[in-house]
Amino acid sequence: MKIYKNHVSVLLKEVIKNLKIKKNGIYIDCTFGLGGHSKNILKKIKKNGFLYSFDKDPNTLKFSKKIENKNFHFINDSFENLLKYTKKFNITKKVNGILLDLGISKNQIYDKKRGFSFTLDGPLDMRINQNIGISAEEWINKSSEKDICKILKKFGEERFSKNIAKSIIKHRRKKKIKRTLELSKIINNVISNKNRKKNPSTRSFQAIRIYINKELKSIKKILKDSLKILAPNGRLLVISFNSLEDKIIKKFMKENSMNLNIPIKLPITNKEVKKLNYNKQLKILKKIKPKKKEIKKNPSSRSAILRVAILKKK
Ligand SMILES: C[S@@+](CC[C@H](N)C(=O)[O-])C[C@H]1O[C@@H](n2cnc3c(N)ncnc32)[C@H](O)[C@@H]1O
Incomplete structure (x- = not known):
């Protein structure tokens, strides 16, 4: 590392x-x-x-x-x-x-293997202690649309939580979501990047990290x-x-x-x-x-x- x-x-x-x-x-x-x-x-x-x-x-x-x-x-x-x-x-x-x-x-964010970053390609993990609990990959591939929407809203204050959750489910039907950049692409296709100071994935990644680690x-x-x-x-x-x-x-x-x-x-x-x-x-x-x-x-x-x-x- x-x-x-x-x-x-x-x-x-x-x-x-x-x-x-x-x-x-x-x-x-x-x-x-x-x-x-x-x-x-x-x-x-x-x-x-x-x-x-x-x-x-x-x-x-x-x-x-x-x-x-x-x-x-x-x-x-x-x-x-x-x-x-x-x-x-x-x-x-x-x-x-x-x-x-x-x-x-930053040491954790910039370590690709940890899956915290939406700009670096890595496995979708996001656990602070990788020996405990379920990974973001496991969660995102097994949760219901309603639960994903709820978490993105509650822990990311994401305005587009409904549309992001819908798109995640749609993609999941074809193929499991395993990588950070896969998820980030799904989110960025839902939210327009125009006039945004922050990367559109910021809020959703924050929400999932907070939820996965029960922060x-x-x-x-x-x-x-x-x-x-x-x-x-x-x-x-x-x-x-x-x-x-x-x-x-x-x-x-x-x-x-x-x-x-x-x-x-x-x-x-x-x-x-x-x-x-x-x-x-x-x-x-x-x-x-x-x-x-x-x-x-x-x-x-x-x-x-x-x-x-x-x-x-x-
Ligand atoms: C912002 S960093 C701290 C940086 C540190 N103050 C320094 O000067 O290097 C936050 C740290 O808290 C740890 N952390 C997060 N949740 C924790 C928890 N529930 N118990 C113990 N450590 C935790 C993370 O692993 C991370 O290393």
Whole structure:
């Protein structure tokens, strides 16, 4: 497998600044990737500090092995299982910062064999961990038109989901869809390319990847678990790359936020009183987007949004 040479971690400076790393603190990077964020966190950690990094892609194991640091431990598993590990390592409620840099890396996208790219020809796989679950090929060749339409709409917000699903079924009757470019051609024949900034396959490929890897379900789980894992004043940093992810993060932070939304009018209704739940734990700190300079250097950072919150003592 080729390693994508120009790997740049998104919002790196902002992540390091906002994690407010204590040299003896405990940190968790839930999405190790090529280790860009992890390596920079480790630079700030000393003696009793520790970084646990997770990635569920077995291919990331070799990148983690390049890091020789006694204050570092890599776990080749999904961050959905984080709570199991914090219990095992006895660090539940002791973690000073959790980082999530969602989605997949360019290294995964540009590896043809993984099937994530609609511009490179490869087997239609799209699994982050190819040892688990069903591939995109299996799914697209066995699902009903109604289900394909539903997934493209739900996880890709694809306006043409109905026509794309119809065309997929039509092609499937003649021949199984096995390659990324086969699927991309079917989609591009349905959607006109005129006046489009994005490749017409962008939304459908995103939808299938999110569905195959159960990405949104995993995000909801880790966000909930982070409240059980962080120490008082521990920080939660999440970088999202699409509106579906960001909506979940924003909603979660708001619902668990102690920032009071006091209605302007009095008296207030029972429903409004319930919303003023004083047991809420998070304080929302910031929403950060990449600066123009970063977007110019790394165009794929343009859709990134970093949200920062801090867990307060009850
Ligand atoms: C955008 S990349 C992270 C890049 C990394 N921050 C860096 O600086 O190199 C996202 C990574 O998250 C991993 N990933 C996605 N879902 C995951 C999950 N549920 N559990 C663990 N890792 C996951 C992907 O395999 C990918 O390597």
